[in-house]
Amino acid sequence: MGEGETKIKEMLLDKFAELFGDADGVKVYFAPGRVNLIGEHTDYNGGHVFPCALTIGTYAAARKRADKKLRFYSTNFEEIGVMESDVEDLKASKEAGWTNYPKGVMWAFSLRGMQMEKGLDMVIYGNIPNGSGLSSSASLEVLTGYLLRDLYGFSVTNVELAQIGQYSENNFNGCNCGIMDQFASAMGKKDNAIFLNTADLSYEYAPLALEGAKIIVTNSKVKHNLVDSKYNERRSECEQALKELQTVVNIDGLGDLTEEQFEANQSVIADDIRRKRAKHAVYENQRTLRAVEALKNNELALFGKLMNESHISLRDDYEVSCEEIDVLVEEAWKVEGVIGSRITGGGFGGCTVSLVKDEAVAEFQEKVGAAYRERFDIQADFYVVEIGDGPRTL
Ligand code: GLA
Numbered sequence: 001m002g003e004g005e006t007k008i009k010e011m012l013l014d015k016f017a018e019l020f021g022d023a024d025g026v027k028v029y030f031a032p033g034r035v036n037l038i039g040e041h042t043d044y045n046g047g048h049v050f051p052c053a054l055t056i057g058t059y060a061a062a063r064k065r066a067d068k069k070l071r072f073y074s075t076n077f078e079e080i081g082v083m084e085s086d087v088e089d090l091k092a093s094k095e096a097g098w099t100n101y102p103k104g105v106m107w108a109f110s111l112r113g114m115q116m117e118k119g120l121d122m123v124i125y126g127n128i129p130n131g132s133g134l135s136s137s138a139s140l141e142v143l144t145g146y147l148l149r150d151l152y153g154f155s156v157t158n159v160e161l162a163q164i165g166q167y168s169e170n171n172f173n174g175c176n177c178g179i180m181d182q183f184a185s186a187m188g189k190k191d192n193a194i195f196l197n198t199a200d201l202s203y204e205y206a207p208l209a210l211e212g213a214k215i216i217v218t219n220s221k222v223k224h225n226l227v228d229s230k231y232n233e234r235r236s237e238c239e240q241a242l243k244e245l246q247t248v249v250n251i252d253g254l255g256d257l258t259e260e261q262f263e264a265n266q267s268v269i270a271d272d273i274r275r276k277r278a279k280h281a282v283y284e285n286q287r288t289l290r291a292v293e294a295l296k297n298n299e300l301a302l303f304g305k306l307m308n309e310s311h312i313s314l315r316d317d318y319e320v321s322c323e324e325i326d327v328l329v330e331e332a333w334k335v336e337g338v339i340g341s342r343i344t345g346g347g348f349g350g351c352t353v354s355l356v357k358d359e360a361v362a363e364f365q366e367k368v369g370a371a372y373r374e375r376f377d378i379q380a381d382f383y384v385v386e387i388g389d390g391p392r393t394l
Pocket residue numbers: 039040041042043044177178179180181345346347
């Protein structure tokens with residue numbers, strides 16, 4: 001545990017004692033956020049993704065109670081104060097704010113026959129900027145599942161923690177997300193990206209020993225909210241296009257098609273917009289397969305080129321970028337030593353991910369930062385990414 005984490009743990013225990021009397025027997029847990037290197041908007045289309053867990057995420061100090069009460073507090077939303085609920089009353093509501101995430105996970109556990117007989121007190125702290133596309137919500141879901149397993153002795157694997165998190169986000173919180181974020185958080189492995197086939201959840205770890213290069217996440221500070229954004233609309237456009245394609249080809253998802261098969265059959269999709277959406281899903285999946293291959297062969301330049309193509313497709317065909325993000329990416333492309341750069345995550349704001357040669361890291365931050373400030377009067381944040389492990393007890 002690094003010095004930073006020791007401080008976070010102390011802070012959470014102090015807060016817990018201040019709010020709930022004492023911190024006897026309280027345990028502290030962590031679950032990471034994620035950044036996706038390539039394979040965007042493929043995870044609900046039966047395609048492949050290539051994310052990795054970050055070393056930033058969400059922490060919780062938690063302890064079981066003797067009664068059925070639930071008490072939640074977030075040091076990120078101090079103005080909200082302690083929020084109360086009850087294990088017998090797990091319903092989503094607007095007033096419940098961020099606590100809808102842990103409550104949704106508790107609800108999803110109960111649907112699987114894992115009922116909390118007793119309540120709990122929980123204080124959380126997160127160091128992922130909210131709405132930045134680095135999966136603060138998935139990390140909170142996985143964290144909740146992980147601590148419930150520990151405190152209540154529920155028998156679930158980490159893959160199931162990811163599935164429960166996704167289920168609760170879909171059915172309790174109203175975002176029809178795929179499995180990528182929760183999977184990356186629950187299954188993260190230090191210094192590795194996860195090559196996941198979302199059609200059957202088979203996966204493989206890929207060591208990311210990037211010789212002479214760094215992964216840099218740039219936060220546009222344009223916040224997205226996937227519940228209100230066009231995320232769900234994209235998902236239904238793809239589902240509709242899939243139905244049209246299924247009248248002529250025998251497939252379960254858009255991820256089953258090669259580019260050639262798509263081109264040969266795309267005319268059955270009756271609408272131009274839907275055709276563009278499906279095209280992105282098919283091409284992005286194939287790009288992801290190639291990118292992972294390129295990485296295995298140590299062909300970083302090819303990996304970067306595929307990242308750039310991914311951005312163009314997300315911008316033009318899938319239309320989930322925005323002006324600010326496009327500027328960050330286009331400015332990055334201009335810097336010598338940038339191997340690749342693209343939007344990452346759900347889109348409509350959030351972050352970009354760039355692969356940058358060591359010697360160009362300083363120049364990259366300077367030039368991209370200055371151009372962005374000049375254009376939008378916003379100070380972008382840069383993080384040199386460290387790839388971390390999945391959830392753990394501190
Ligand atoms: C969000 C969703 C994921 C995935 C990405 C886009 O992060 O939660 O399931 O669909 O968008 O790749």
